[in-house]
Amino acid sequence: MLLVLLLIWRNKFKWCGSPLYGNQGSAGGIIAFRYTELVHATKNFSEKLGGGGFGSVYKGVLSDSKTTIAVKKLDGAQQGEKQFRAEVSSIGLIQHINLVKLIGFCCEGDHRLLVYEHMLNGSLDGHLFKKSNNADAAVLSWNSRYQITLGVARGLSYLHQSCHECIIHCDVKPENILVDTSFVPKVADFGLAAFVGRDFSRILTTFRGTAGYLAPEWLTGVAITPKVDVYGFGMVLLEILSGRRNSPEIYNTSSSGSYHVEYFSVQAISKLHGGDVKSLVDPRLHGDFNLEEAERVCKVAGWCIQDNEFDRPTMGEVVRVLEGLQEIDVPPMPRLLAAITAQPGAAI
CATH class of the missing domain: 3.30.200.20 (Phosphorylase Kinase; domain 1)
Known part of the structure; x- marks a missing residue:
């Protein structure tokens, strides 16, 4: 096609x-x-x-x-x-x-x-990951963050469900989300986009997105579905929530040189299970955020990054949840990420 x-x-x-x-x-x-x-x-x-x-x-x-x-x-x-x-x-x-x-x-x-x-305010990563020593850098407000999550979800839902052919973006990340003067988000950079005919559910492609936002199925070489975008969106949600990158952190665990790998996504779902979402929110907001919305974002993110694509919601479902029109349960811990985190000395 x-x-x-x-x-x-x-x-x-x-x-x-x-x-x-x-x-x-x-x-x-x-x-x-x-x-x-x-x-x-x-x-x-x-x-x-x-x-x-x-x-x-x-x-x-x-x-x-x-x-x-x-x-x-x-x-x-x-x-x-x-x-x-x-x-x-x-x-x-x-x-x-x-x-x-x-x-x-x-x-x-x-x-x-x-x-x-041209988007005057540039890409989302420039607003989320500003240097803490930059006193002039304005912190993105919670309301702007929530509206950005909702706008990106609507854009991806349109690509997946409302176009003549389903379009899979394949590289959802903050660098590919632009914001205008009113901080309305615009999904950009369709250089890796893949088309799926309405008579089919998946497509085989050699394209790969960006490390840190790649769904597990990318690594197995199977045909992909729009759920790869859902996974990337989930990772972006956690970055919007926390104001930090999802890149793994490495900690030395002993004098022998072994180390422990910690992923923020695992920490986020653990905190969600423990009822402590508040500690996950960007500290630069100084508590100025809507806790109910933050919990909703964390729940959605947790479901979006599930190992099995069939456990992830569609972007249409994500939009309804973020709009407050549909309830969502607390997600289970993704087993793959949890297993990597639990292995001392595991390769990244």
Whole structure:
């Protein structure tokens, strides 16, 4: 189906051959840009907003509308081409308040660029994991955090359940969640997105997301389902709750050099079982948060990161729980994470 979508787009835009430009190159609001236009808009790619494994993102301004844009310049011919096609074929065909808006693209010669709406407040990780010694850094309020969790859940639910084809993002993490001036979240970076036809429930793909957010099934090589996004979302929830990374912490347990690995996700569910969610919440909030909502977030996160994909909720169910429309029980401890934590000297 991805090939069919690409052929449709090729016919609409005549891209990667004799591309059309400006208003003539637009369909459904997506514009085909000349490379020189984007060089001018970004002042020769002088202001870098961020980067990743596939390329870098630069700030720009469209000359005709004064619209501020974010231009992703893809690196690497083969992998860049894959990401380029995946992003245009997925986010280019849909619109949702909690999905980043694709304005246009450039496919000229060896150049592969994607043009997005610019999010003034950047990505979520920049707000969650600020240095504690930065006195000027504003702490993300609990209300903003909760609205972000709900918005991201709605965006992922739309991808999984409301599109013509189910779209699996495959790389849900704070770096891929952008926030606008009102801290409305936008799920971004669809370079690893996979399509699942409505007549199928899973898809086999070689794509992998980011360590720390990978569901166990990624490691076994089986065909994946939208539940891999649910797992990643669960890990993001714990980071929003605590304001800290989920990366494992290593403690020396004896003079012999053995060590103990501790995962925050295991600690969080242990605290939930003990009725002590309050101690998990970001201390920089100084107690200014809604305990009922915090417990709800922790419960949802615990179910989302279960080892067995069938034990995890759908994103639609997650939205209903976060909206307070559906109750949820206390989740069991994920056995895989608990087993790794319980093994002194275990490899990470």
